[in-house]
Amino acid sequence: MAKKLDKVDVLTVGAGWTGGIVAAEAAKEGLKVVSLERGKKRGTEDYQHVHDELKYAIRYELMQDISKETLTFRNEPDQRALPMRQQGSFLLGDNVGGAGTHWNGWVYRFLPYDFEIETQTKEKYGEDRLQEDDGYRFRDWGITYDELEPYFTQFEETAGVGGTVNHFEGERSKDYPNGPMVQTKMMKMFEDATNDMGYHPHFLPSANMSEAYENPDGEKLNPCQYCAFCERFACEYDAKATPEVTVLKTAQRHDNFELRTHCNVVEILTDDDDDSKVTGVKYVDTLTKEEFIQPADIVVLTSYVFNNYKLLAVSDIGEQYDPKTEKGSLGRNYCYQTFGGARGFFDEQFNVFMGAGALGMSMDDFNGDNFDHEDLDFLHGGSITITQLGSRPIVTNPVPKGTPSWGADFKEESVKQYTRSLSVAGQCASSPHKDNYLDLDSDYKDEFGVPLVRLTYNFTDMDRKRTKYLAERCGEILEKMGAKKVDVDDELGDYDIVPYQSTHNTGGTIMGDDRETSVVNNWLQHWDRDNLFVVGAGNFAHNSGYNPTGTVGALAYRCAEGVIKYSKDKKRLEK
């Protein structure tokens, strides 16, 4: 029998960025908050020997243990889904801080266009361009950029983001709270080349601190050391904004907050007599395997895209999406991202081994609808970026096309080109398609016997064309930068779950105006259950040509405000 605990006001499932933001805001209001995190406690003191590529970047020390929980995958709905047995394509977060511990810290705001893509496309290019007949399902988000703008600002201030003006972004109420990072040689070359070409380069907005910073909650961050072990690693200097050095720390200053680790939530609980609410959650203590019931007035799912979806599905809350009938909202519009770029080979050597997670230059001239799509057969685009993240030797073995992948020639070239080649990459939007979705797998289970999430996903034709287009632009930039030889990426084949691409999974619990097709409303409140909120990149109706967390952070602040409002008058929130 599960042991029943005392009721709390607000409960978050997970303690990453989204859980941390909601917990900190609710705790400041004096609400009794508990964050249930399946993983262990961790913090800066655990990152003293973190500069180890094998342990952290290749064996995934900080990430989810796939033996306990994973998902199953197939490209098309009529194939047999099989478990993702090893991390690869994306790296799921775990433990206190979630993926926010080992993220890079690129913090973009999605474009105004992203939130109203359906309407704007219809107006500008006509309804046909949405290609509904080909299965595309572009939807407005039920929220505008202007509505979300204050929350973007709030997240940037919390995370101490530094950058320079991006010509194409929506209007800002405030400048970046921190200055831009250092400009290195390769960044200068990119800036000069793209300026010459008539584009609009800007510093990649970074949550690695360009200078010492104190955020509005009083949390202090140190200047980045450009140590080059950032992406996939934690920061031993408290120089990268992570949940554990910002929002979770803020929440922990309040006695009414409790961070409870080793608690894996397995079900959202409901009451047979009241189908407008949830009552709490059931969780398993992962150390003792005891079961507990944690009642709560408000439950907030902050357990990332897949587990937010999974908890709703296994608890039978909302209607599962069916790709044949297109009924049901839960699981629809799963999207991802593609990368199309080019590699240039130079005579000179670059200090590629120095860098920081979010050190780079970026441009949006080919993102969103910032360029004319009249004669193109795809919508949206992507951001184009050069970065100096710190190239590490095991995984960085660039060789010109045509070089064998092993043997003497491979070795000579990979050693030589390690410091002599630069990449420019397009991070491309992803189009929602009716055949790309999440549901539950009936054959495979997690360590608690709960079904795994089943991912059905392939790249769409639009994705392939968009990626090729961006890759060609990247090649042109490298030529302008003076590369002696440029290799443009091959065309995309089928989506492959093996090589790392990005942890930018979106959809499955999308937001919207229409309860038939979306899971949550504009406050991230579940359409069927007034006291249940779901927040994360799962809310995105499609994915943009940017990293997600700027927008995820904004939605989390929006959600926190909704939670606080709801806690006062316990009524469904109106727009």
Add this chain to the structure above:
Amino acid sequence: MSEEKQFSRRDFLKTTGVATGGIIGGSLLGGLIGFNLDGDSNNKSKDSGDNEGNGGQDEHGGHGGGGSFDVPDRGRIFFENDSDFATIEAAMERIFPETDVGPGAKELGAAYFLDGQLAGAYGFNSKEYMQGPFYEGLPTQGYQSNLNRGEYFRLGIKKLQDEAQDRFEESFSNIDEDKQDEILQDFQDDKVDFGVPKSTATSGYFFTMLRSATLEGAYCDPIYHGNRNMEGWKMKQFPGHQHSYLDVIDADEFKEIDPLPNFS
């Protein structure tokens, strides 16, 4: 432990017939090592070129002497069979050979690195989902084998040996480099039948793992027994674990920096 000493120990065991009897107890081994240590206490031997799997300079040549027990840098914990070890070491050396720019996999200790990896979480796929049912997947679905990596490598090594015997009537480690390459190329191209269902193992996937392990062994932190003496890093001009590049990050010129390991 230096190479010479390992050799003399092994030779000693061979000639006395102790090795074949399988009665090497800890105390005997310790005693023998102690005996050898007294002979030559800070020998740094050069690659002997022997096929037994001893390559390169040993950075941990020095020791206390006086019969104290030093953990051999070239000891093994996974591979119990010298021929298996010689095979994998030779295959890794073909993937990442010694060339003008620097040492190859053998001298860098890549096979010793792999030995340690296979004996631990990596070899047992401890952090990976290994629950059935198992089916052959699409290439886009990744690893679907019911074998763990330790078992997979044993099978792959056996196949390398079988191919060498079938084609050239010689052990893999003794055939010419171009013959080794020919076999490895067929592995990569998935042309070698492993004699088990494809869902269990394929030569192509084995090659992928072997290639990754070789690069890991060449460039990992030396604490994992690969990248001996940080020679892999020096060759690539990678400075390892520096605490900060704050002072030099905006420099236009290329910086040559001596590497540092994570623990020093």
